[in-house]
Amino acid sequence: MTTGQTRPVLAVDQGTSGTKALVVCPERGVIGSAEAPVRPRYGPGGRVEVDPAELLSSVLDAGRRALARAGEPVAAVGLANQGETVLAWDPTTGDPLTDAIVWQDRRAESVCAELAPHAEELRELTGLPLDPYFAAPKMSWIRRRLTREGAVTTSDTWLVHRLTGAFVTDAATAGRTQLLDLDRVAWSPRALDLFGLDGEPLPEVVDAAGVFGTTTAFGSDIPLTGLLVDQQAALLAQRVTEPGTAKCTYGTGAFLLAQTGRRPHRSASGLAGCVAWRLGGRTDYCLDGQVYTAASAVRWLTDLGVISGADQLDAVGGAVPDAGGVTFVPALAGLAAPWWRGDVRGSLTGLSLDTRPGHLVRALCEGIAAQVVALADAVANDTGTPLTGLRVDGGLTRSALLMQTQADLLQRPVEVSALPDVTALGVAAAARLGLDPGLTPDEAAPAWRPAAVYEPRIGPDQAAERLDTFRAAVAGVLERDATTSGLTDRSPSPVDPH
Incomplete structure (x- = not known):
């Protein structure tokens, strides 16, 4: 019974x-x-x-x-x-x-x-x-x-x-x-x-x-x-229920949330400070950062015929050893946290006659992962405590290439959830x-275990070099769009991010 x-x-x-x-x-x-x-x-x-x-x-x-x-x-x-x-x-x-x-x-x-x-x-x-x-x-x-x-x-x-x-x-x-x-x-x-x-x-x-x-x-x-x-x-x-822990969901966009416990934060780094949940009248808070285009950027590459679908990321990206000097800022619907520039457009730089589909795939993976690193850095700046690791879920976590790239650039372990949905x-x-109501959140939540754990395979110097390249490309995008906006009166008309 x-x-x-x-x-x-x-x-x-x-x-x-x-x-x-x-x-x-x-x-x-x-x-x-x-x-x-x-x-x-x-x-x-x-x-x-x-x-x-x-x-x-x-x-x-x-x-x-x-x-x-x-x-x-x-x-x-x-x-x-x-x-x-x-x-x-x-x-x-x-x-x-x-x-x-x-x-x-x-x-x-x-x-x-x-x-x-x-x-x-x-x-x-x-x-x-x-x-x-x-x-x-x-x-x-x-x-x-x-x-x-x-x-x-x-x-x-x-x-x-x-x-x-x-x-x-x-x-x-x-x-x-x-x-x-x-x-x-x-x-x-x-x-x-x-x-x-x-x-x-x-x-x-x-x-x-x-x-x-x-x-x-x-x-x-x-x-x-x-x-x-x-x-x-x-x-x-x-089960991200303690301060210092975070998760990222890779869906249409990518969404990183970090627990801050019973203390609300006003981010000085471009994140959203918000309620995680209220239970029994007691509120837990979190910091929240968004990447507007993740799986939607993969669909964009698919529509262009670069790949046949998200399940081809690893096969196509694995055909080349690196991004071949290509840098992709996948701001195809603008940049969300920590920049909050929904009006900007993406960029692909470093293209040459020997650029292959695999280079574009790897550059996209680096572009998504670098934005998530920017969110993790913002969390560390706001809380004073770097993340010790990252728990991840969502459809794109099936890509070993993306998850390894994330671990490499984050320089932290990335734990892929074994739980769907x-x-x-x-x-x-x-x-x-x-x-x-007598249950605790941990007792009510499903048992958590990782399906895979990705450890960094490159050192901090190489990770910093790749991140610096991406940041320079973002700065170029922001400068380009700021110059363009100075030539036309965009305020306060709506902006099409698509």
């Missing part, structure tokens, strides 16, 4: 390009899974949007099929979300009033340009640099350009409302809006005023674990007990904590 503590939970990870659902048993592991695609639309002016109905249907479809494959009931549901994707909707009917504006969307650049004089005040209040990546600029843009009706929130609040009728968001997701007071973990009246969002209906900020309502969307009444933004869910699943597993842990 199973109890609520040993029965499975349904974990749903609603992501940018699809939704993954797992039925997770604390004793038997994953016993059912399913995926449903989501198709964002890309357009001029940095436009990235998706039909909200598609988000909801993907959650329902993936969840129901995962349950059918598991063939047994679950004790609870957990939901992970994209974080900075927003929409306006009617709180009475639940109907969307706009499309969902995806986290990658750059149309709110004009809002950020207007608020530039308040950027430091907002960073001090919320921990976040002023950038269209975060939710508040997009929320403000919706209010200015699309509708004043209903509520404007992150997508998790709408999905939870459609599932349970509740009007909530977890503290970590709220921390991605640039409207949350980082110290009080409560909505900031000043930030709301600056973005012109004072007077808006705001969801209640809740812990990552609790009972937030019940849903019949997956059968009989099931409590919703776990809510967490995607990267923080991965942080929990990777860590975001869903992280929110499964949150759902289990909601069922049994």
Whole structure:
């Protein structure tokens, strides 16, 4: 006979390009899974949007099929979300009033340009640099350009409302809006005023674990007990629960999060200081850095015919001993942390008649890895403590070439997670904590073990030389685009990062 503590939970990870659902048993592991695609639309002016109905249907479809494959009931549901994707909707009917504006969307650049004089005040209040990546600029843009009706929130609040009728968001997701007071973990009246969002209906900020309502969307009444933004869910699943530890997820972009414990940080190095999670009313914090293009840069090389897919990185890159003097700054959608220049373009330098596809592949791997090193260096600068290692997950970790390059340039071990779908597993842990508050996060999280560990194979001098070359190329990109921007009036018009 199973109890609520040993029965499975349904974990749903609603992501940018699809939704993954797992039925997770604390004793038997994953016993059912399913995926449903989501198709964002890309357009001029940095436009990235998706039909909200598609988000909801993907959650329902993936969840129901995962349950059918598991063939047994679950004790609870957990939901992970994209974080900075927003929409306006009617709180009475639940109907969307706009499309969902995806986290990658750059149309709110004009809002950020207007608020530039308040950027430091907002960073001090919320921990976040002023950038269209975060939710508040997009929320403000919706209010200015699309509708004043209903509520404007992150997508998790709408999905939870459609599932349970509740009007909530977890503290970590709220921390991605640039409207949350980082110290009080409560909505900031000043930030709301600056973005012109004072007077808006705001969801209640809740812990990552609790009972937030019940849903019949997956059968009989099931409590919703776990809510967490995607990267923080991965942080929990990777058991990065102590200061000085960090994880990086290599997906569409690359996302490095480093634990800082109970102390919030305002980064002096271009990172985002944010909530890792709030459990039992106690908040853990992290530093967060982003690389906009990782797998998306690999797809770009694929579209050009340089490789046939990500599974060819090692074979093609392994055909040459090094990058052959080629340097690739893969800023194909701009540079995120620590530079925050969404307007810049990438560069390929050092090309010659003997440049081969393998050189381009190796240069791309170095470009991605060097940006992650910049994030790790920023963490060390902010905390005063260098990272001792890095736990990694995501599709690109299958590339031994990329992971070895990462270890070489970082000069630290890189531990590749043996767990697939860590975001869903992280929110499964949150759902289990909601069922049994007596558990610790480490007890609720899945057992962690590395599938592979990559140790540096080059010395610090050679790593420093390669990083210096990349930094010089980034400086050239920034200088080039600064010169270009001086010739044309770009403010405050939207920027197309694609």
